[in-house]
Amino acid sequence: MKKYVMAIVGSYLSLHGLSSLAATPQVVSAYVSAALKSDGSVWAWGDSCSSNIAKQLKNNAGSNISGVKGIATVGYYGVLLINSDGSLTRSQGCGGSWDTVKDSSGNSVTNATQASGAGSTAFVKTDGTVWNFGSNAYGQLGTGSAGGASNDAVQVKTGAAAFLTSVKAVRVNELYSVALKTDGTLWTWGYSWRTPGNYYATQLKDSAGNPVTSVSSIGAGGHDVFHFVKTDGSLFAVSVRNGKVSPIKNASGAALTNMLGVDGTNMYGADAGVAVATGGNVWQWGQSPNAFSAGDSAFQVKATGNTLLTDVKVVAGTIYNTLALKNDSTVWQWGTGGQGASTPVGGFIASQVMDTNGKPLSLFTTVHFFSCKKVI
Numbered sequence: 001m002k003k004y005v006m007a008i009v010g011s012y013l014s015l016h017g018l019s020s021l022a023a024t025p026q027v028v029s030a031y032v033s034a035a036l037k038s039d040g041s042v043w044a045w046g047d048s049c050s051s052n053i054a055k056q057l058k059n060n061a062g063s064n065i066s067g068v069k070g071i072a073t074v075g076y077y078g079v080l081l082i083n084s085d086g087s088l089t090r091s092q093g094c095g096g097s098w099d100t101v102k103d104s105s106g107n108s109v110t111n112a113t114q115a116s117g118a119g120s121t122a123f124v125k126t127d128g129t130v131w132n133f134g135s136n137a138y139g140q141l142g143t144g145s146a147g148g149a150s151n152d153a154v155q156v157k158t159g160a161a162a163f164l165t166s167v168k169a170v171r172v173n174e175l176y177s178v179a180l181k182t183d184g185t186l187w188t189w190g191y192s193w194r195t196p197g198n199y200y201a202t203q204l205k206d207s208a209g210n211p212v213t214s215v216s217s218i219g220a221g222g223h224d225v226f227h228f229v230k231t232d233g234s235l236f237a238v239s240v241r242n243g244k245v246s247p248i249k250n251a252s253g254a255a256l257t258n259m260l261g262v263d264g265t266n267m268y269g270a271d272a273g274v275a276v277a278t279g280g281n282v283w284q285w286g287q288s289p290n291a292f293s294a295g296d297s298a299f300q301v302k303a304t305g306n307t308l309l310t311d312v313k314v315v316a317g318t319i320y321n322t323l324a325l326k327n328d329s330t331v332w333q334w335g336t337g338g339q340g341a342s343t344p345v346g347g348f349i350a351s352q353v354m355d356t357n358g359k360p361l362s363l364f365t366t367v368h369f370f371s372c373k374k375v376i
Contacts, residue, residue, distance in 0.1 A: 023069050025363035027325050029318030030073040030118060032094055035331055035353075039365035040068045040084070042095070043355065047320065048077040049094035054331075054355045057095035065095075072115035072123070075134060080121060086111040088123065101133065103153045118220070119174040122156070128166045130156040130179055130201075138175045139199030142189035146199050156189065157200050164201045173220035173264065176240065178204075178228075184214045186228065191240065207243040219273060219317065221264030227273045233258040235275055248273070248285060251297040256283060265317030274301075274322050280311040282324055282350075301334065303350040324350060329364035 026036040033046040043054040070082030081089040088101035115123035120134030131153040132141040139146040142156035156164045169180045176190030186204040217229040247255040262275040272286025285298040303309040314325040321335035334350040353361040
C-alpha cells in the first residue's frame with residue numbers, strides 16, 4: 001500500500017478580519033510617531049527617535065517586539081504597548097527601558113483594549129472602565145483632586161464613590177481627557193471643564209446646557225478645543241472654556257459632512273484638527289501664522305505630485321507631523337519633521353514614511369503557510 005503526501009504552500013496578507021491572530025494596523029503620534037503592523041510588531045520614528053525613518057522596536061532583551069494588539073504614546077516621547085493579553089508595557093523614549101504598567105494596588109494592569117496618551121495616559125478596559133496614569137497638575141487623572149502625578153494607574157471617577165463606566169474610547173490631550181460612552185455621550189475631566197475645581201469626570205454639555213449626544217468619533221485638540229464626529233457624519237469643535245459647539249467649515253463656509261474620524265493636531269495652532277471623509281480625502285484646519293494661510297477654514301491635504309491625498313482610512317494628529325494610514329497599508333505624513341530631524345518630511349505636502357530597509361512602511365504583513373495531507 002502506497003502513502004501519498006500532498007503539500008500545499010501559499011501566503012496571504014494578514015489583514016484585520018482575516019485572522020484572529022492579526023493585529024489591526026494603527027498609527028499614533030506625539031513627539032514620537034509609532035505604527036502597529038498586522039503581525040503585532042511596532043515601528044517608531046520622529047523627534048524622540050532622532051530620525052524620520054521608521055525602525056522596528058525591540059524589548060529590553062534586544063529582541064523584536066511582537067504580540068501587540070494596540071499602541072498609544074506615553075508622555076509625548078514614549079510608546080505604550082497593549083499586549084495580546086491586555087497587559088500594558090511602556091517605554092521612556094523611542095522604544096527603550098520598557099516596564100510594566102501597574103495599578104495603585106501594585107497589580108499589573110490587565111484587560112486593556114484602547115489607550116491614548118500625552119501629559120497623562122488613559123486606557124479603557126473590557127469592562128468599560130477608564131484608568132489614568134501620569135501628570136495630574138490639572139486634574140487629568142479624574143480622581144477628584146489636582147496636583148502631583150501617579151506612575152501607577154488609577155480609576156477615573158464621576159464622584160467620590162462613583163466610577164466612569166460604559167466607555168468605548170478615550171482621547172487625551174496635554175491638559176484634559178475625553179471619553180466616548182457606548183450611548184454616544186461624552187464625558188470630560190481635567191483643565192477648564194466648565195466647573196472650576198471639579199476634578200471628576202462630568203458629562204459634556206453645550207453652552208446652552210444640553211448634553212452632547214450621538215457621537216461616533218472623538219479627537220483631542222489643543223489647549224482650548226477638542227473635536228468630534230456625530231453618527232450622521234457631521235464634524236464639530238468644542239471650546240474647553242465655554243462649551244460652545246461649532247461646526248467645522250470649508251473656505252466656502254459650508255459645514256463638513258460625511259466624516260469618518262477626527263483627531264487634533266498642534267501643527268497649525270492650538271485649535272487645529274484633522275479629519276478623514278468617507279471617500280478617503282483628508283481635511284485639516286486651525287489657526288496658523290505660516291502654513292497655507294488657512295485661518296480657521298478647513299482645507300484638503302495634498303500629497304506629493306500636488307494631488308489630493310486620497311484612499312485614507314485613519315488619521316492621527318501630532319505635535320509636528322500628522323499621519324494618515326491608507327487602505328493599501330502605507331503610512332503618509334506631513335509637517336515640519338520635528339526637532340530631532342535634520343530636514344522636514346514632505347514639508348506640508350504628504351509623503352510616504354520609509355523604513356530602515358529603504359522601503360515604504362507597510363502595515364500589512366504577508367504570512368506564509370504550509371499544510372500537509374496524508375492519504376493512505
